[in-house]
Amino acid sequence: xxxxxxxxxxxxxxxxxxxxxxxxxxxxxxxxxxxxxxxxxxxxxxxxxxxxxxxxxxxxxxxxxxxxxxxxxxxxxxxxxxxxxxxxxxxxxxxxxxxxxxxxxxxxxxxxxxxxxxxxxxxxxxxxxxxxxxxxxxxxxxxxxxxxxxxxxxxxxxxxxxxxxxxxxxxxxxxxxxxxxxxxxxxxxxxxxxxxxxxxxxxxxxxxxxxxxxxxxxxxxxxxxxxxxxxxxxxxxxxxxxxxxxxxxxxxxxxxxxxxxxxxxxxxxxxxxxxxxxxxxxxxxxxxxxxxxxxxxxxxxxxxxxxxxxxxxxxxxxxxxxxxxxxxxxxxxxxxxxxxxxxxxxxxxxxxxxxxxxxxxxxxxxxxxxxxxxxxxxxxxxxxxxxxxxxxxxxxxxxxxxxxxxxxxxxxxxxxxxxxxxxxxxxxxxxxxxxxxxxxxxxxxxxxxxxxxxxxxxxxxxxxxxxxxxxxxxxxxxxxxxxxxxxxxxxxxxxxxxxxxxxxxxxxxxxxxxxxxxxxxxxxxxxxxxxxxxxxxxxxxxxxxxxxxxxxxxxxxxxxxxxxxxxxxxxxxxxxxxxxxxxxxxxxxxxxxxxxxxxxxxxxxxxxxxxxxxxxxxxxxxxxxxxxxxxxxxxxxxxxxxxxxxxxxxxxxxxxxxxxxxxxxxxxxxxxxxxxxxxxxxxxxxxxxxxxxxxxxxxxxxxxxxxxxxxxxxxxxxxxxxxxxxxxxxxxx
Amino acid sequence: xxxxxxxxxxxxxxxxxxxxxxxxxxxxxxxxxxxxxxxxxxxxxxxxxxxxxxxxxxxxxxxxxxxxxxxxxxxxxxxxxxxxxxxxxxxxxxxxxxxxxxxxxxxxxxxxxxxxxxxxxxxxxxxxxxxxxxxxxxxxxxxxxxxxxxxxxxxxxxxxxxxxxxxxxxxxxxxxxxxxxxxxxxxxxxxxxxxxxxxxxxxxxxxxxxxxxxxxxxxxxxxxxxxxxxxxxxxxxxxxxxxxxxxx
Numbered sequence: 001x002x003x004x005x006x007x008x009x010x011x012x013x014x015x016x017x018x019x020x021x022x023x024x025x026x027x028x029x030x031x032x033x034x035x036x037x038x039x040x041x042x043x044x045x046x047x048x049x050x051x052x053x054x055x056x057x058x059x060x061x062x063x064x065x066x067x068x069x070x071x072x073x074x075x076x077x078x079x080x081x082x083x084x085x086x087x088x089x090x091x092x093x094x095x096x097x098x099x100x101x102x103x104x105x106x107x108x109x110x111x112x113x114x115x116x117x118x119x120x121x122x123x124x125x126x127x128x129x130x131x132x133x134x135x136x137x138x139x140x141x142x143x144x145x146x147x148x149x150x151x152x153x154x155x156x157x158x159x160x161x162x163x164x165x166x167x168x169x170x171x172x173x174x175x176x177x178x179x180x181x182x183x184x185x186x187x188x189x190x191x192x193x194x195x196x197x198x199x200x201x202x203x204x205x206x207x208x209x210x211x212x213x214x215x216x217x218x219x220x221x222x223x224x225x226x227x228x229x230x231x232x233x234x235x236x237x238x239x240x241x242x243x244x245x246x247x248x249x250x251x252x253x254x255x256x257x258x259x260x261x262x263x264x265x266x267x268x269x270x271x272x273x274x275x276x277x278x279x280x281x282x283x284x285x286x287x288x289x290x291x292x293x294x295x296x297x298x299x300x301x302x303x304x305x306x307x308x309x310x311x312x313x314x315x316x317x318x319x320x321x322x323x324x325x326x327x328x329x330x331x332x333x334x335x336x337x338x339x340x341x342x343x344x345x346x347x348x349x350x351x352x353x354x355x356x357x358x359x360x361x362x363x364x365x366x367x368x369x370x371x372x373x374x375x376x377x378x379x380x381x382x383x384x385x386x387x388x389x390x391x392x393x394x395x396x397x398x399x400x401x402x403x404x405x406x407x408x409x410x411x412x413x414x415x416x417x418x419x420x421x422x423x424x425x426x427x428x429x430x431x432x433x434x435x436x437x438x439x440x441x442x443x444x445x446x447x448x449x450x451x452x453x454x455x456x457x458x459x460x461x462x463x464x465x466x467x468x469x470x471x472x473x474x475x476x477x478x479x480x481x482x483x484x485x486x487x488x489x490x491x492x493x494x495x496x497x498x499x500x501x502x503x504x505x506x507x508x509x510x511x512x513x514x515x516x517x518x519x520x521x522x523x524x525x526x527x528x529x530x531x532x533x534x535x536x537x538x539x540x541x542x543x544x545x546x547x548x549x550x551x552x553x554x555x556x557x558x559x560x561x562x563x564x565x566x567x568x569x570x571x572x573x574x575x576x577x578x579x580x581x582x583x584x585x586x587x588x589x590x591x592x593x594x595x596x597x598x599x600x601x602x603x604x605x606x607x608x609x610x611x612x613x614x615x616x617x618x619x620x621x622x623x624x625x626x627x628x629x630x631x632x633x634x635x636x637x638x639x640x641x642x643x644x645x646x647x648x649x650x651x652x653x654x655x656x657x658x659x660x661x662x663x664x665x666x667x668x669x670x671x672x673x674x675x676x677x678x679x680x681x682x683x684x685x686x687x688x689x690x691x692x693x694x695x696x697x698x699x700x701x702x703x704x705x706x707x708x709x710x711x712x713x714x715x716x717x718x719x720x721x722x723x724x725x726x727x728x729x730x731x732x733x
Numbered sequence: 734x735x736x737x738x739x740x741x742x743x744x745x746x747x748x749x750x751x752x753x754x755x756x757x758x759x760x761x762x763x764x765x766x767x768x769x770x771x772x773x774x775x776x777x778x779x780x781x782x783x784x785x786x787x788x789x790x791x792x793x794x795x796x797x798x799x800x801x802x803x804x805x806x807x808x809x810x811x812x813x814x815x816x817x818x819x820x821x822x823x824x825x826x827x828x829x830x831x832x833x834x835x836x837x838x839x840x841x842x843x844x845x846x847x848x849x850x851x852x853x854x855x856x857x858x859x860x861x862x863x864x865x866x867x868x869x870x871x872x873x874x875x876x877x878x879x880x881x882x883x884x885x886x887x888x889x890x891x892x893x894x895x896x897x898x899x900x901x902x903x904x905x906x907x908x909x910x911x912x913x914x915x916x917x918x919x920x921x922x923x924x925x926x927x928x929x930x931x932x933x934x935x936x937x938x939x940x941x942x943x944x945x946x947x948x949x950x951x952x953x954x955x956x957x958x959x960x961x962x963x964x965x966x967x968x969x970x971x972x973x974x975x976x977x978x979x980x981x
Contacts, residue, residue: 159939160876160904232895233884233933234844278878278903278939312905327897329882329935330789331840341793342838345937 025421026383026433027399029376030369030411030603034427035197036245036419042357048322049243053361055320060362061293062281062309062316063355065684069272070262071157071165072150072700073707076255076359078262078688079146081712083607083674083681084192084366086146087727088710089116090691092615094185095174096141097480105138112175112182113692113705116144118731123616124476124632130649132629139632141480144615145186146261147689150704154264155339157275163284165275167264169701177694181704184260187481189615192608193248194674194681195601197364198417200452200469201247204597204613205483207494208251211515212360214241214353215269217250221492221512227353228346230328236346238333241353244515245419248363249356256355270344271337273351280308281316285685290716292679293362305714307685317347317354325350365680368603368671376668383433388668395665398658402627402648403641404602407471413602413669416469422450448560452517453500455526456592459643461636462543463528464592465497469599471639474631475612478595483613485593495593505581505589506574523554524561524569530588531570544587550576592637604674606667609727619728620663624648628659678719686712750874750940751831752902754881757867758783758932760847761821762860763917765813769856774813776853777922781846781929782808783824789842796835796942802828804843813858822847826934832874832942839939845932851922863917864932871909872902876941879903884933885916894918894930 050056065077079086091113095101101111106119127134152167171181202208209219214227226238255261286305287298297309326347334349376385384396410421424431425448454468470484484495492512502510523530531546551570558569580589597613611617628649631642648659692705767773783806806824872879883898900910
């Protein structure tokens with residue numbers, strides 16, 4: 001599109017003002033925005049899976065915050081406690097692709113148990129921060145991740161007490177300090193769970209499948225997935241489950257089985273169920289009596305905070321879920337623990353389903369729609385806010401002018417909110433601004449688009465397939481982390497784009513995500529034409545596209561076409577697609593999935609540093625500098641809107657002011673309830689490992705370092721009296 | 734660790750976890766009538782009984798464990814004309830155990846079936862049966878969970894007879910739980926139809942106990958019990974209990 005605008009300027013001979021370059025969907029408030037529709041069988045109908053949504057939310061919140069879920073004191077919240085993300089700064093480094101801890105920018109040794117400093121950021125620095133062609137003065141491929149588990153081999157756990165599992169433990173060869181084991185650290189920065197309900201898929205690489213299968217993160221891809229359904233008192237069947245728009249449930253199943261994040265290896269969800277079912281939730285963690293979800297179950301009174309809930313996990317599951325998933329009393333078909341013991345019962349066998357759906361129900365309540373931006377008044381002519389002060393209002397305009405809005409689109413500020421963004425347009429054709437063209441024509445055209453794959457321009461690699469809601473921005477060397485271009489544990493590509501291309505080429509069984517809507521893609525809604533019957537101006541695309549006789553009509557029709565170009569409602573023939581897919585020099589069947597990562601929401605971004613998938617930037621100023629210079633590592637997969645942008649790259653007063661305005665706008669997206677942890681963002685007490693005392697042994701095992709702990713006090717619905725800090729403020733302490 | 738063992742040797746008290754479970758079922762055939770040829774019950778066959786399942790039951794233990802259970806169940810195998818007055822199946826099932834040191838997991842399964850087969854080519858039968866049940870679970874000690882479950886259903890998929898009942902006693906509700914009630918079920922067997930009423934009972938218990946010493950940090954305490962977790966499967970033998978078969 002940048003090339004298009006440049007070429008349009010040349011063609012018309014006009015000098016376009018910077019403001020005219022702005023286009024696309026305007027930022028919108030999140031209030032009353034539709035959630036992605038849940039499958040009807042989940043909550044409704046004569047035989048729903050969840051029979052009591054309130055209890056499911058209670059179960060989900062308890063599980064999310066309970067340190068007994070992990071093998072050594074890790075809860076989901078341990079990495080998602082601060083505005084839904086992780087603000088810890090000690091023992092948070094992962095060594096990166098070179099598998100070696102680098103010296104930090106502050107010339108410290110870094111490594112395990114290191115305490116990050118402000119001067120360690122950003123991890124990539126240039127002689128001139130706004131010139132990507134200037135010399136690199138510092139680069140580290142280390143990652144600011146999240147400290148998790150010590151790891152080890154799972155043996156056993158008590159059904160009743162103690163949050164630690166019994167594991168055979170040894171120091172990790174990578175995460176150790178003089179052969180004293182430290183907690184392992186993840187290889188990506190923890191994103192926020194707040195507003196994650198809008199994401200079509202989750203995890204940075206999208207592997208948390210939109211379809212929840214009840215027992216793994218892989219959706220329809222997993223041939224062994226299923227849940228056990230009671231047919232009668234003597235018959236139980238394993239049945240396939242496919243709950244669409246349930247990526248949060250898929251995501252929830254990964255960390256408790258990951259031996260970096262939360263667990264000893266070889267522990268199963270059935271083992272977790274056995275550990276938890278007879279326990280009181282949050283048995284070691286105080287719960288505020290005014291907790292917005294758990295308060296009615298808490299033992300606490302106003303002047304006496306006590307741990308635990310007055311129920312058990314078993315009882316919560318029985319109250320929340322249809323009994324056909326837990327009332328089968330016989331054992332045998334569900335298997336047995338690897339280390340011996342009683343055969344599993346149905347409730348243990350289905351614990352993964354209960355866990356995933358309960359977490360999803362809870363996280364679906366974490367919507368921050370009460371920021372200053374959400375409560376602003378808007379100019380009916382421009383669609384821009386008018387009540388937030390001049391700087392924020394200029395920043396909102398800059399947000400569009402700099403094209404942040406193209407990827408960070410819609411009320412959730414991410415193009416990954418595919419269904420919500422489409423639903424808003426179905427409800428109101430002007431949902432994304434008064435100048436949006438309801439016919440879909442023109443640069444402000446916002447046609448209803450549910451495509452999960454796009455075909456769009458890259459900076460230097462021509463037009464390419466890419467999953468909607470993902471982008472390569474050039475944060476690091478694209479070979480360091482494949483991101484969306486990775487493979488699942490079955491060897492299938494994570495991306496929808498790969499599946500779509502193989503589908504066009506007629507590859508048998510090309511579609512593994514059968515509920516993802518890949519076969520419903522409308523090609524005329526692509527940003528660049530894939531196939532066309534007519535001449536396409538070079539300012540639309542400077543890449544190749546399929547032409548006659550290699551094309552056929554797109555069976556999915558030609559409505560809501562981008563730029564009203566119905567002549568692009570075509571697909572290549574199978575023969576043509578297969579030919580080009582096999583051609584290493586093809587100009588049509590190419591992909592931009594390498595090192596592409598999920599577009600995160602910008603809501604509460606002020607509070608969720610460090611930034612990017614590798615946590616390499618500590619402040620919003622560093623982020624804006626990154627985009628101003630056009631990224632760190634230019635590459636063929638980089639999105640076309642990542643380029644040296646004169647609007648924000650420079651040291652003149654107006655450019656400096658524009659950067660400040662842009663940041664002011666981003667800060668207007670902070671919901672004060674998140675800042676002060678008011679409902680629904682209140683929470684139980686949490687004891688979080690935050691670095692180690694290397695000199696002292698850990699009670700778990702003498703070969704491990706003692707934890708230094710950070711205690712997050714329980715907070716009720718009215719929140720805390722002081723705001724939570726930003727990452728920059730924490731580094732300054 | 735050596736220091737902890739010294740503490741153990743000086744102990745003068747133990748923490749014991751116990752459970753007791755009971756189930757009593759009586760399935761009574763209240764009435765049988767021939768809708769086509771009143772009084773003729775010859776073509777209706779009835780068979781069934783209550784039976785403990787060794788194959789489906791398990792015990793695992795480590796440490797100092799005591800457990801016991803008793804089971805008795807009756808059978809029927811006749812045609813309806815031989816049944817006079819109140820004809821019933823009965824089951825009595827109890828299990829209990831204690832742990833003073835170590836851990837114990839148990840699962841006991843008993844099955845109950847009462848099958849009706851209409852061998853007539855022309856006659857239909859109306860049948861009424863009542864199931865009386867009395868379930869109780871009791872527990873004491875720091876770490877114990879005890880559940881008695883009753884599942885009923887029939888081949889017809891009747892919602893009336895499709896039930897799940899459960900009583901639980903555990904660390905958090907040690908006083909126990911009891912449920913006594915009955916359900917009556919009516920159904921019609923058309924010519925050559927058959928229907929079976931199922932009433933299955935499962936008793937599940939889990940105990941963890943450790944000798945009481947001077948207070949230990951929770952982590953050390955768990956390490957001690959963790960070391961005791963060398964699961965040993967206890968084989969349940971038919972000679973371990975009594976089974977009574979009779980026709981009422």
